[in-house]
Amino acid sequence: MKEIGERVKEQKGAKRVRRKLDKQQVAEIFAECAMLLELKGENPFRIRSFVNTARQLRALEGDVGEMLATGEIAQVSGIGKGTIERLEEIAKTGTLAEYEALKQAFPAGLLEMLKVPGLGSKKVRALYERLQISSLGELEYACRENRLLALEGFGVKTQENILKGIDHVKRFQGRFLVSVARRVAERFLLELRGLVEVERAEVAGSLRRWKETVKDVDLVVATCEATKVMDWFVGHEWVASVVGHGPTKSSVVLGNGLQVDLRAVSREQYPYALMHFTGSKEHNTVMRGRAKDRGMKLNEYGLFRGEELVRCEDEAAIYRALDLYEIPPEMREDQGEFERAVEPLATLVTRESLRGVFHAHTTESDGSARLEEMAEACRARGWSYLGISDHSQSAHYANGLTVERVLRQHEEVEALNQKWSDFVILKGIESDILVDGSLDYGEDILARFDFVIASVHSHFKMTEEAMTARIIKAIEHPATTMLGHPTGRLLLSREGYPLEMTQIIDAAIAHGVIIEMNANPYRLDIDWRFLAKACARGLLVSINPDAHSIEGLEDVVFGVGSARKGGLVPAQVFNTWPREEVQRWLVARKRRAIGEADA
């Protein structure tokens, strides 16, 4: 096995002479340019092109520098001559002269101000030029001094809304975990569907697409008494303030700061409206373009040929009318789904297709339920196995298991497994990946587990090269069955450690290691954006709840949502396989590991 130092040298050698371009950083330059150009009042289509470039770069699979060198980058839609010149400038100088000039022209605080709901580029520019306000703090102060009233186009109401908006930005960063938004949405749906005026109701927006975080909750109802439904909605007990209240559209903010939007349409308009408000914006743009190409027009009220409605009973029919097969809501991101939908899409993984779970903790380490309780909870869900995985010995903070406690737990598992004919507990461990990339027990102990999840829990501050090498070393360990939460990110609170994910995925495929889709709503790690291409290359994924309680087992629904975004079908998800196949695979994996270790 190679040492980490050697590997780092090899990788550096392989990178050739060109400066490494970090696509996220490059994308950020284009995204910021777009905002600054908006402040400048540039041509909106030029701005859109910058936004599009940022988006394309973020979604890019390969290395930007490489693609630039080979000319492959020109194949990416929306990237033309001008963008290529800019990318070359960044490769050469590390930045863009135009970007630096824009940053000189507009203080960084203006970009913060743009995050305030209701403040767009025009208003921010007016505040800056007329009142010399250039930060959130200054803006808040100016509102409290009533100074905005002097500006044309600003009034008392605007000033109040800006103050509320600043509070919102400061308190919530403007985004919420999918789990928080789901709970809210399901309660509203239940109540809406109970109203006599409501014929149909559904969640739309990024929540229906199962994005990992959302800005708001979008709801769509079919009704012929929209006004009554809207009045009910804005009067709901959870509503803290009403942002908008019209006959077809209302927006409210709840006590926890989450905004909920409700749109009402007729029964006939419902499929079109549901599709329109599910989005994404990028997906809709392509759909409307397809409609236009075919001499039609698509909006939330219908698909029209001239004045005449092209009747569609459901969303599937709208796709068919535009020569596509139905695209599941989760995949509507304009991230390659249109290319796939020229033929019928395979049925995606569902909550119901899971037959068991891996990665759950018990009171033995830092869980809140005992082993037997966790197992019974899984049985009650109709699952046929539970892969238990408490923390390993180095995880002192989580009461990790010493060798003696591991052996004792194995006895307990074996005793419990006598109880059931329809269910089995698989012996596992969530082994820390130590700083040098090794696992947390000796070979003899590791060999006793049915499976081993290897995860990083400490020493986050490493260089990208060192962290990548550390994790690859763990993947190469013969005892490793799965890689746990690959980036360590905590959504809305902690960035993942730096990592070259493509290399990690390549190593996992090469060594037959499963990568976990950690379904904890704070993690959703591996990121769904990697899944489609990785699984097409042979990566196997497992949707793991990382449950620390019985309720935590239900977190699998969030993992399923993310896996569906990545377009995963059941065969690509390990824990949808029949138990016998899972066990056979694990045994074969261990045999191979023993062979590798002996060799």
Place this chain on the structure above:
DNA sequence: GCCGTTTTCGGCCCGACTGTTTTCAGTCG
């Protein structure tokens, strides 16, 4: 800025609601 059986210019998706207006710009999705 990008793109083209529409090809070197002209178009680029579309509609609701708010606030400050008195006919509409700005913002949002």
